[in-house]
Amino acid sequence: MKKYILLFFTVCAFTVCAYAQSRTGDCTSYTSNERSVTFHLNDSSAIQLRLCSQSTVRIWFSPDGSFQRNNPSFAVVNEDLEDVGTVHVDEQNACYEIFTPKLRIRVNKSPFNLQIFDKYQKLLFSDYADKGHISDGQRKLEYKILRRDEHFFGLGEKTGKLDRRGEAYKMWNSDKPCYSIVEDPLYKSIPFFMSSYRYGIFLDNTYKTEFKFGTESRDYYSFEAPGGEMIYYFIFGKDYKEIMKQYVDLTGKPIMPPKWALGFAQCRGLLTSEKLSYEIAEGYRKRGIPCDVIYQDIGWTQYLQDFEWRKGNYENPKKMLADLKDMGFKVVVSQDPVISQANKRQWEEADRLGYLVKDSTDGRSYDMPWPWGGNCGVVDFTLPAVADWWGAYQQKPIDDGIAGFWTDMGEPAWSNEEQTGRLVMKHHLGMHDEIHNVYGLTWDKVVKEQFEKRNPDRRVFQMTRAAFAGLQRYTFGWTGDCGNGDDVTQGWGQMANQIPVLLSAGLGIIPFTTCDITGYCGDIEDYPAMAELYTRWIQMGAFNPLSRIHHEGNVAVEPWLFGEESEKNAKTAIELKYRLLPYIYTYAREAHETGLPLMRPMFLEYPADMETFSTDAQFMFGSELLVAPVVKKGARNKNVYLPEGTWIDYNKHTTYSGEQWITVDAPLNTIPMFVKQGSIIPQMPVMNYTDEKLVYPVTFEIFPAAAGSETTFSLYEDAGTDLGYLRGEFMRTPITCQTTDKGYTLKVGTRTGEKYSLPGQRNLMFCIYTEQMPKTALLDGQKIKKTNVGKLEENRETEFTITAWCPDKKQETCLLRLPDDGKEHIIEFIY
Numbered sequence: 001m002k003k004y005i006l007l008f009f010t011v012c013a014f015t016v017c018a019y020a021q022s023r024t025g026d027c028t029s030y031t032s033n034e035r036s037v038t039f040h041l042n043d044s045s046a047i048q049l050r051l052c053s054q055s056t057v058r059i060w061f062s063p064d065g066s067f068q069r070n071n072p073s074f075a076v077v078n079e080d081l082e083d084v085g086t087v088h089v090d091e092q093n094a095c096y097e098i099f100t101p102k103l104r105i106r107v108n109k110s111p112f113n114l115q116i117f118d119k120y121q122k123l124l125f126s127d128y129a130d131k132g133h134i135s136d137g138q139r140k141l142e143y144k145i146l147r148r149d150e151h152f153f154g155l156g157e158k159t160g161k162l163d164r165r166g167e168a169y170k171m172w173n174s175d176k177p178c179y180s181i182v183e184d185p186l187y188k189s190i191p192f193f194m195s196s197y198r199y200g201i202f203l204d205n206t207y208k209t210e211f212k213f214g215t216e217s218r219d220y221y222s223f224e225a226p227g228g229e230m231i232y233y234f235i236f237g238k239d240y241k242e243i244m245k246q247y248v249d250l251t252g253k254p255i256m257p258p259k260w261a262l263g264f265a266q267c268r269g270l271l272t273s274e275k276l277s278y279e280i281a282e283g284y285r286k287r288g289i290p291c292d293v294i295y296q297d298i299g300w301t302q303y304l305q306d307f308e309w310r311k312g313n314y315e316n317p318k319k320m321l322a323d324l325k326d327m328g329f330k331v332v333v334s335q336d337p338v339i340s341q342a343n344k345r346q347w348e349e350a351d352r353l354g355y356l357v358k359d360s361t362d363g364r365s366y367d368m369p370w371p372w373g374g375n376c377g378v379v380d381f382t383l384p385a386v387a388d389w390w391g392a393y394q395q396k397p398i399d400d401g402i403a404g405f406w407t408d409m410g411e412p413a414w415s416n417e418e419q420t421g422r423l424v425m426k427h428h429l430g431m432h433d434e435i436h437n438v439y440g441l442t443w444d445k446v447v448k449e450q451f452e453k454r455n456p457d458r459r460v461f462q463m464t465r466a467a468f469a470g471l472q473r474y475t476f477g478w479t480g481d482c483g484n485g486d487d488v489t490q491g492w493g494q495m496a497n498q499i500p501v502l503l504s505a506g507l508g509i510i511p512f513t514t515c516d517i518t519g520y521c522g523d524i525e526d527y528p529a530m531a532e533l534y535t536r537w538i539q540m541g542a543f544n545p546l547s548r549i550h551h552e553g554n555v556a557v558e559p560w561l562f563g564e565e566s567e568k569n570a571k572t573a574i575e576l577k578y579r580l581l582p583y584i585y586t587y588a589r590e591a592h593e594t595g596l597p598l599m600r601p602m603f604l605e606y607p608a609d610m611e612t613f614s615t616d617a618q619f620m621f622g623s624e625l626l627v628a629p630v631v632k633k634g635a636r637n638k639n640v641y642l643p644e645g646t647w648i649d650y651n652k653h654t655t656y657s658g659e660q661w662i663t664v665d666a667p668l669n670t671i672p673m674f675v676k677q678g679s680i681i682p683q684m685p686v687m688n689y690t691d692e693k694l695v696y697p698v699t700f701e702i703f704p705a706a707a708g709s710e711t712t713f714s715l716y717e718d719a720g721t722d723l724g725y726l727r728g729e730f731m732r733t734p735i736t737c738q739t740t741d742k743g744y745t746l747k748v749g750t751r752t753g754e755k756y757s758l759p760g761q762r763n764l765m766f767c768i769y770t771e772q773m774p775k776t777a778l779l780d781g782q783k784i785k786k787t788n789v790g791k792l793e794e795n796r797e798t799e800f801t802i803t804a805w806c807p808d809k810k811q812e813t814c815l816l817r818l819p820d821d822g823k824e825h826i827i828e829f830i831y
């Protein structure tokens with residue numbers, strides 16, 4: 001009988017518990033305070049709506065109605081995005097309503113149910129039935145309605161398809177070596193996603209949050225947090241770009257990298273010696289393959305993390321850095337966020353000062369196993385006093401001549417991130433379950449701020465593996481240890497998956513990033529067998545904003561090791577990136593201003609075209625170029641989807657209509673690329689490194705718009721290495737080409753920007769692709785001298801008094817040379 005009684009009470013208790021979790025309470029009243037309105041429920045909970053702008057709403061579900069949080073937001077730096085005045089609430093019998101010029105917000109009273117409409121009363125976002133806001137102890141859940149045609153994108157650096165519908169994801173920074181094409185979670189946590197219903201959600205919670213996009217029901221999706229506060233931002237926009245821009249307004253603008261960082265970089269796991277650094281540098285310069293950066297992996301340092309050059313590996317590091325600088329190379333070194341116990345002096349110093357994360361079970365410095373260097377203490381970057389201490393250490397190699405850092409292992413690693421024993425770690429700002437996901441962010445903040453404090457007016461270069469939302473204020477990214485560790489030559493799937501991983505990173509406002517080109521994992525025992533895959537890696541990697549070639553251990557992956565044909569094809573791809581640097585750098589500025597990435601999912605440019613939702617094997621590079629790397633073994637063609645408009649094959653100049661799939665040839669020496677009709681692409685001469693020449697001719701490739709239309713591009717330039725870009729020290733050169741029934745009217749606009757000027761004279765070169773050759777060219781109404789191609793190109797880097805043009809019927813181009821005097825000019829090409 002006792003057993004039955006016990007069972008009865010157990011069932012009753014379970015039923016009560018289940019009921020407590022299954023329904024949101026009824027709204028009984030509200031209070032308002034300027035831009036915030038708090039709705040009080042009959043179960044003592046409350047939900048607060050704060051209007052950050054006309055289209056952004058902060059939603060805070062507080063089960064006890066206290067609205068208290070442990071720490072201010074690590075991600076949000078500005079909530080009050082615009083003046084919204086005093087919020088007025090319209091009370092009706094069954095609901096309350098709040099209106100903005102863009103939104104209609106409805107709060108149904110019984111049960112509490114939040115709905116958000118656009119100004120045309122189209123439902124955008126809604127609680128699911130009476131389960132919108134549920135609490136279960138510390139755990140909090142949000143259920144939202146899911147439409148049959150709704151799609152989701154984002155969550156930062158995630159594997160798998162870009163469309164998140166039908167999938168579930170966790171936020172828990174995790175070291176996953178050789179991760180699979182569906183591995184989750186990975187290194188970074190960006191709890192920000194966007195819906196095809198024109199809204200975004202940023203969940204401002206640092207715990208191990210989960211997102212389930214229809215995995216439990218076709219009727220709802222959910223997101224939840226095991227601890228902390230349920231605070232999230234609803235962001236409405238007319239398209240994904242507008243949503244992302246508002247998210248950037250909340251979390252901060254991306255910093256711009258130094259211009260040299262947008263070139264190519266070379267690394268390997270055991271690139272940790274002076275001798276090897278010289279060999280690689282000489283190898284690149286001897287072969288004329290462009291390269292700007294040589295990395296040193298963690299073994300460069302004597303101990304973790306004393307920032308001292310390893311004895312025996314480096315005889316004269318200052319001289320090495322100076323020599324490499326003379327060759328045009330920047331050197332970037334790794335740092336880990338720990339102090340090895342073998343590094344007795346520094347460990348004892350950190351322990352004595354209380355700068356290490358504590359073990360809450362005994363109050364001592366936490367003993368962290370580490371994959372190299374032995375057990376370590378984890379530096380507590382949430383403690384303010386640590387910043388200057390760490391900054392003094394990291395300044396030592398900067399004074400020697402390094403150019404930047406890559407912050408590695410900041411999850412903080414080791415690979416078993418599910419190990420619950422880690423949760424006893426106590427940081428200055430909280431326990432590890434709260435701080436884990438922002439640990440890397442707090443480290444990156446210290447690295448960046450200390451760099452700028454001790455190196456005034458110099459741009460930081462810092463590339464990080466582990467981070468949280470808001471990282472764009474401090475650092476750049478890379479996608480960690482990808483590749484096939486079992487058989488490196490079979491890493492095609494891993495390479496293909498890096499495209500959506502990088503694109504999703506961009507949606508999480510990591511506009512400056514790279515994968516480990518070649519795939520980090522796997523021994524290369526047969527270099528000829530790897531040649532095809534290596535070539536395709538380089539071709540895809542040329543469009544990574546930070547383009548770093550990297551592999552594990554002492555596995556060499558320099559371009560000349562895979563055979564003559566592979567070297568030639570790799571060099572061609574790398575040179576293409578260097579030619580495009582004026583285009584890339586202009587979009588780097590746009591990324592700083594708006595957060596929009598350089599590598600863009602197709603739907604970012606064409607949000608109304610649902611076919612783009614599943615085009616994970618191609619991307620837009622800026623707004624003008626469509627890139628479709630080959631990612632299948634043995635493939636010599638590529639299926640490509642062309643959105644609306646007219647598209648020109650960048651390699652063959654064949655024209656295609658949009659809104660169709662096509663198949664194009666893709667031999668090993670070719671990257672399938674298309675440029676949209678009505679585009680201007682600025683280019684520079686190929687150089688060994690980005691600033692080999694401080695001034696050079698800029699060529700504008702013009703793919704004219706249809707008759708009666710025009711195309712524009714505004715070239716952005718600045719000093720490239722200082723913080724002048726934050727002070728308005730830059731210039732823009734606007735170019736416009738109008739297509740008329742008589743020919744083309746090219747306008748070179750007045751150069752804008754008074755705080756920055758070119759370091760010398762230069763020529764502007766124009767190449768208009770046209771089947772019909774003009775017969776006459778006029779500059780500001782005066783006839784221009786016609787010449788041949790050879791004469792037009794002659795002395796273009798040293799002679800700045802010649803204005804001439806040349807029709808090239810064979811190449812179907814019309815060419816122009818014009819000295820750049822910064823003034824407005826009108827050039828007419830007349831049939």
